[in-house]
Amino acid sequence: MDAKPGAELRLRTQAVQMPMGHDAPRNGLVGSIHLSTTYTRDESYAYASDHVYGRADNPTLRQTEASVAAMERAWSAMLFGSGMSAAIAVIMALDRPSHVIATASMYYGLKRWLAGIGRFGHTIAFVDTTDLTALAASIDARPPDLVWIETPSNPLWRITDIAAVARLAHAVGAVVCVDSTVATPVFTRPIDYGADLVMHSATKYLNGHSDVSAGVLAAARPSDLWSRIAEARADQGTGLGAFDAWLLARGLRTLAIRVKAQAASAATLARRLVAHPAVAEVLYPGLPDHPDHAVALRQMTGGFGGMLSIRLANADAALAVAGRVRLWRCATSLGGVESLIEHRASMEGAGPFCPDDLLRLSVGIEDPDDLWADLDSALHGLGAVDAPDDPIRVSPTERGVAP
Numbered sequence: 573m574d575a576k577p578g579a580e581l582r583l584r585t586q587a588v589q590m591p592m593g594h595d596a597p598r599n600g601l602v603g604s605i606h607l608s609t610t611y612t613r614d615e616s617y618a619y620a621s622d623h624v625y626g627r628a629d630n631p632t633l634r635q636t637e638a639s640v641a642a643m644e645r646a647w648s649a650m651l652f653g654s655g656m657s658a659a660i661a662v663i664m665a666l667d668r669p670s671h672v673i674a675t676a677s678m679y680y681g682l683k684r685w686l687a688g689i690g691r692f693g694h695t696i697a698f699v700d701t702t703d704l705t706a707l708a709a710s711i712d713a714r715p716p717d718l719v720w721i722e723t724p725s726n727p728l729w730r731i732t733d734i735a736a737v738a739r740l741a742h743a744v745g746a747v748v749c750v751d752s753t754v755a756t757p758v759f760t761r762p763i764d765y766g767a768d769l770v771m772h773s774a775t776k777y778l779n780g781h782s783d784v785s786a787g788v789l790a791a792a793r794p795s796d797l798w799s800r801i802a803e804a805r806a807d808q809g810t811g812l813g814a815f816d817a818w819l820l821a822r823g824l825r826t827l828a829i830r831v832k833a834q835a836a837s838a839a840t841l842a843r844r845l846v847a848h849p850a851v852a853e854v855l856y857p858g859l860p861d862h863p864d865h866a867v868a869l870r871q872m873t874g875g876f877g878g879m880l881s882i883r884l885a886n887a888d889a890a891l892a893v894a895g896r897v898r899l900w901r902c903a904t905s906l907g908g909v910e911s912l913i914e915h916r917a918s919m920e921g922a923g924p925f926c927p928d929d930l931l932r933l934s935v936g937i938e939d940p941d942d943l944w945a946d947l948d949s950a951l952h953g954l955g956a957v958d959a960p961d962d963p964i965r966v967s968p969t970e971r972g973v974a975p
């Protein structure tokens with residue numbers, strides 16, 4: 573396979589230079605948005621390029637896809653109208669029946685959807701994939717066709733060892749897909765660790781400005797599965813629209829510097845929160861006592877991401893803090909330049925992977941001292957608490973909770 577243009581550049585350079593393309597006829601520095609849904613034939617009934625019709629594909633979309641593929645060191649990438657749309661495209665392209673193993677600690681919207689794939693003739697097992705013994709047992713019990721992992725995982729920020737999972741999955745011929753939304757290619761490139769597919773909610777960090785809904789799939793190499801996903805996307809027209817692809821391209825240009833600033837601030841806030849008497853537990857993979865810190869050190873380069881969660885005395889304390897912050901905005905979603913705080917259990921219901929005393933923090937690019945001052949004042953007046961009875965340090969399997 574020939575090297576793709578830009579593949580040899582470092583990510584930060586790729587991010588700045590590739591997404592905007594080139595406005596060829598006029599040499600505009602910033603590429604234009606191509607909106608045409610159809611392309612004319614010439615006198616000999618030939619097309620000027622391989623573009624024919626807009627449902628399948630579009631030059632702006634392709635440009636943004638090439639940039640994302642280069643950043644992930646992927647063979648190819650496709651953009652969809654949302655992260656969910658990208659994830660669902662993988663499942664819908666599987667042969668039937670297929671068996672899927674998915675990480676038990678993962679984005680709730682997708683977990684809920686995956687729980688219902690029986691209606692498409694598939695079976696699903698949710699396993700704590702940070703526990704490789706549990707994963708190996710599940711693979712032995714029923715060899716999967718697809719292993720779906722999310723790392724860091726939402727909202728506990730558990731780290732799954734991609735290389736170890738790929739070894740176990742590939743031994744039985746299963747495809748490994750990694751939801752790398754939170755890591756971004758800046759901190760982890762799953763294909764380097766053996767992943768076959770990478771998925772992102774580009775609504776989050778890749779776009780970074782809370783104004784585009786988009787999803788990414790990237791593939792390490794060509795495969796029948798990838799061709800089926802591409803065909804279905806072309807037939808259904810579920811590719812990202814040109815305007816949104818252009819906005820995403822603009823967001824990508826600052827990805828590397830945005831997420832590094834966010835991770836640095838998240839690390840600062842995590843250290844300060846650990847020392848706060850009203851905070852029972854801080855969940856951040858960059859902290860030395862995080863249960864997966866050693867894996868994070870191996871697998872994440874240059875930072876541990878901009879997401880962290882804190883656990884307070886109880887749900888009332890968590891909701892009180894969410895109600896008192898001023899700079900942090902109370903909203904769902906993550907990865908934008910603005911800091912958000914969310915009581916996840918209000919959204920997804922409490923469970924072993926989402927305690928009701930937990931607040932999820934998406935750290936933006938504001939001054940970390942301002943973010944700290946706002947949090948500190950919101951925490952003020954809450955009594956001191958002990959570590960929780962069910963600390964995240966102890967895996968759910970050890971706690972006796974079935975994942």
Ligand SMILES: *Cc1c(COP(=O)(O)O)cnc(C)c1O
Nearest residue numbers: 654655656679726753773775786
């Ligand atoms: C938001 C999110 C998704 C879903 O993406 P949408 O763009 O909202 O469809 C999937 N995985 C993770 C980790 C997410 O944070």
